[in-house]
Amino acid sequence: MTAGVSSSAHRNGPVRSDDARRAILMATAEQFMAKGYERLTIQGIATAAKVGKQTIYRWWGGKADLVAECLVEGVLWDSGMVVGDTGDVVQDVATWLRLLLDVDQSGAGESLRSLLGAAAGDESLARHLDDLMRGQLEGGITRRLRLAHERGELADQVDVALTTELLLGLVMVRTLARRPSRTEELEGLVRLLLDQR
Amino acid sequence: MTAGVSSSAHRNGPVRSDDARRAILMATAEQFMAKGYERLTIQGIATAAKVGKQTIYRWWGGKADLVAECLVEGVLWDSGMVVGDTGDVVQDVATWLRLLLDVDQSGAGESLRSLLGAAAGDESLARHLDDLMRGQLEGGITRRLRLAHERGELADQVDVALTTELLLGLVMVRTLARRPSRTEELEGLVRLLLDQR
Amino acid sequence: MTAGVSSSAHRNGPVRSDDARRAILMATAEQFMAKGYERLTIQGIATAAKVGKQTIYRWWGGKADLVAECLVEGVLWDSGMVVGDTGDVVQDVATWLRLLLDVDQSGAGESLRSLLGAAAGDESLARHLDDLMRGQLEGGITRRLRLAHERGELADQVDVALTTELLLGLVMVRTLARRPSRTEELEGLVRLLLDQR
Amino acid sequence: MTAGVSSSAHRNGPVRSDDARRAILMATAEQFMAKGYERLTIQGIATAAKVGKQTIYRWWGGKADLVAECLVEGVLWDSGMVVGDTGDVVQDVATWLRLLLDVDQSGAGESLRSLLGAAAGDESLARHLDDLMRGQLEGGITRRLRLAHERGELADQVDVALTTELLLGLVMVRTLARRPSRTEELEGLVRLLLDQR
DNA sequence: ATCTAAGCGAGACGGTACGTCCTGTCTTGAG
DNA sequence: CTCAAGACAGGACGTACCGTCTCGCTTAGAT
Incomplete structure (x- = not known):
């Protein structure tokens, strides 16, 4: 063997x-x-x-x-969704979030919704989708957050994994509800989650 | 006329x-x-x-x-899902969250998933669901948070509406992914979101 | 009412x-x-x-x-298959028989075979086909034979129904076997069946 | 070679x-x-x-x-279907016929029908079946008839081959139509075909 | 007191897709 | 070159629903 x-x-x-x-x-x-x-x-x-x-x-x-x-x-799901590194983690994350939510407002959002709908009805698909998303996030937003953490840009109590999940949840809620998001709102949110003191 | x-x-x-x-x-x-x-x-x-x-x-x-x-x-969606008021807002919110996620693990989660799937495929249904949820939350968790805010239990920068939405997003992500949640984890999360200083 | x-x-x-x-x-x-x-x-x-x-x-x-x-x-099965009346019953029946068997050799035989094949596999269809055939024969060959009987052209012991059935059986055998028939042979046969003395 | x-x-x-x-x-x-x-x-x-x-x-x-x-x-078609020789050819043939038609009423008739259905749809199979049947009959009923002929039990004009074929045709018609036959009827028929004078 | 005209239960209609079964051909590796 | 195994493209099977239409009935405002 x-x-x-x-x-x-x-x-x-x-x-x-x-x-x-x-x-x-x-x-x-x-x-x-x-x-x-x-x-x-x-x-x-x-x-x-x-x-x-x-x-x-x-x-x-x-x-x-x-x-x-x-x-x-990977035949579906082209979104590399890279996160930039300008040195300002709040800015970077907010930008990433805005892109994600704007993409939704465009047309790819329909695909995401479809995928969520499919995941709602099929456990194994849901698990695959979850794995995939976590993987993608790992290489993107999660990594950026971890980097910021090491640099000491984040408060100690910030949990990177949890924060990622909260952001993802927000994207889902807004995508499903088809609610658009204002840029300032997103920045406030990110500041709240990361920059807390 | x-x-x-x-x-x-x-x-x-x-x-x-x-x-x-x-x-x-x-x-x-x-x-x-x-x-x-x-x-x-x-x-x-x-x-x-x-x-x-x-x-x-x-x-x-x-x-x-x-x-x-x-x-x-209201023929569907019986969940009143009231939030208690023990004086400790972190405890109250964590309990509420745990109940919600446990309910999912039981059987009602399937209904929620179905509803999310339906919302994914139909915009007007999604809006109805969104309205309904916001209404329900308004009378429950949001009110509790607002109360805490008035009592000064929350940091000033905590945005009640946003926090509610983040919590809802978390419920969605975990419900769709069928991932169970540990109690301590939830408490940590709530503390993070509310108790921040 | x-x-x-x-x-x-x-x-x-x-x-x-x-x-x-x-x-x-x-x-x-x-x-x-x-x-x-x-x-x-x-x-x-x-x-x-x-x-x-x-x-x-x-x-x-x-x-x-x-x-x-x-x-x-009657959407299928156009064959009126009338039997002539020349006064000579042997001649008339032999002609009828030859026409039937020649029709087979042409192309309609394939339809008859198909019908027989279908009847072989489905009882109710078989009964319908049997009824139909008997009905058709009744208005054709059987009537001619009965007429001949009344005229005293047939030996007393000739059973009209049975004779009809024997003729039909012959047609089936030859149709299924795709064997052609010679005219003289058929005349001999009919003479045998009817003209017996 | x-x-x-x-x-x-x-x-x-x-x-x-x-x-x-x-x-x-x-x-x-x-x-x-x-x-x-x-x-x-x-x-x-x-x-x-x-x-x-x-x-x-x-x-x-x-x-x-x-x-x-x-x-x-010969893997199919076990029916040897021998014809007895009691000295009375009418009796012998009638018995043979009755057995054949009774076998049909039982369950083997379904096989015969299937075979006829197959023959209806395939020429070469039909020829094989025809050959086989003729062979089988040759060794059975035809031989018995020929014997009777030699013994002078049959009228001169009786054609052995044709009679065999008529009998076979009768079996086919009744088998396909699923019509049962009464014993007396069969005897009458055989007498008619053979004993004619 | 009719006379409309809509709502109702039932369900036939032309369709689309389902998931299964079989056809006859092709492909693989063993003997 | 044959064999067992079985994947392949194709196509018919019989079933389940779709959304529309049609039927004969009941009901209720307008005449």
Whole structure:
């Protein structure tokens, strides 16, 4: 078992077609972007991917599975959402937050809502989405906060992970409620969360 | 129209049946609880309410409308979720938060998720839900916070509305992600948000 | 209400669409002629009849039901197959038989075979087909034989019904086996069956 | 080819597996008996025979071929259906006929019908079935009739082959129509066909 | 006291998508 | 080159709902 797999217990026969798999995920992503989760159809994906429906059902359990795998593969979710480092952590975080919420107001917000709706209805998709988001945040806002912490820009009692989650929660609430956010409000909020003294 | 003259624009024939309306909303609420939003069907509601499908389509536009009206009527969403007043605002808010997140872990969380999923897919439903939640919070946690503010238990810079929204966001994130919360963690969080100095 | 039916037990609501029914039967007949029973598809019939599949399944149980009703309606089965009356019963019957078997050799035989195949697999269709055939024969060959009997052209012991059935059986055997028949042979056979002395 | 020289034009690799062939035919026969022709599936046969689907398609063209070969092999069609010889040819033939039609009323009739249905849809299968039946009859009823003919029990004009075919046709008609037959009726019929004077 | 005209329950209609099953071909690794 | 296994594109199956339309009934203001 060390390096090479054990050989035995090897099935014969044709192996899963990676072409088909990729075409299906691509088609899923495309249709998801275009129509949202609810109006995705397996039928439509199969047709777009030039694939038999059964090839989808052979490997996935339904729409939720497909979308979850799209997430994992990064076929959906392009947002790198990098956080700048101007030296002023409050400014940086506020900017990041405003971008996120503005993006929502634009059109990508619909995608996020769709994703949240899907997550609401499917536990495994929700977990994938959660993992993914946490990962993305880890490489972005969380890292920036941690950096600020090390630099002593944050009060000691600020919990980086929790703060991240609170920010994420705010994004969700406002995205779902379709409520726009004023820049000053966001700055006040960030100051409150970080700059507290 | 000025003085409301007797005749003009007067319909004849029977008026809308309130029996039907109530039966439909009840059936909607029931099925929503039992199966969630996605698996609601107009057909099923009509049958359960012993009502013709057309009677639904005559007055509502679809599932979302029905659920929205259920929300407004309070047929869904029993959670009064009162906040106690022990004098210790941190304790009170933490308790409230824990109850909310525990309720989720139980079974009502599925309903909340369903509602969030519905809101994700339908703007008007989302607005209704948002209004409703804000109203509920206004009478509960927000009031408690405001009270504490007046008593001087909170730092001056604490923004009651924003804090409420942050707490709500946290509930959403954790509910959607199905992540359980530890009591101590919540207390720390609340202390952080309120007790800051 | 005077001479009318009992009134009560009357369902309300829309009534079965006769347009749809006829379109479906027509489409069934058409496709049956063109492709035979085995390659009939409900899907294809629905499409050709510009009808939803469910409208077919609402009123019929499957292909066999449809074809059976086509038979009953006479939408299939145009063959009047009249029997002449030249005075010579042997000649008349032999001619009828030859026509029947020649028709088979042409193209309509495929339809008959299809029908037999369908009857083999579906009891109710088989009964309908049997009834129909007997009816048709009754108005044709059977009548001619009965006429001959009354005229004393047949031996006393000839049983008209049985003879008809034997002739029909012969047609079936040869149709299924795709074996052609020689004219002289048929004349001999008919002479044997009728002219016996 | 004369002396079977060693080298030239010799295929390498394994030759056709007779195990597979037999397993496939057995499975075909079994499933045919159990479910009839229409509901036979290649997939099902392959699985039951523990054989790859391709092994079937390599050597046969489809269901019809398989069933035809089953017929030829005698895996289907056990009915020896011997005809007795009591000296009274009418009695013997009537008994044979009755047995055949009773067998139908029991359960084997379903198999016969299935076979007829298959023959209706596939010419080559029909020819095989026809050959087989004629062969079987040759060794049974036809021989008995010929014997009677030689003994002078039959009128001169009785044509043995034709009579056989008429009897076979009768069996088919009644089997397809699922119509039962009374014993006396059959005796009358046989007397009519044979004993005519 | 009619006469409209709407609301009602029921449910048929043309459709779309579902998830399953089978077809006939292709692919893989073993023998 | 055959075999067992089984993935593949395709397509029909029978079911569930969609949103619209139609039916015969009941009801209530206007005439």
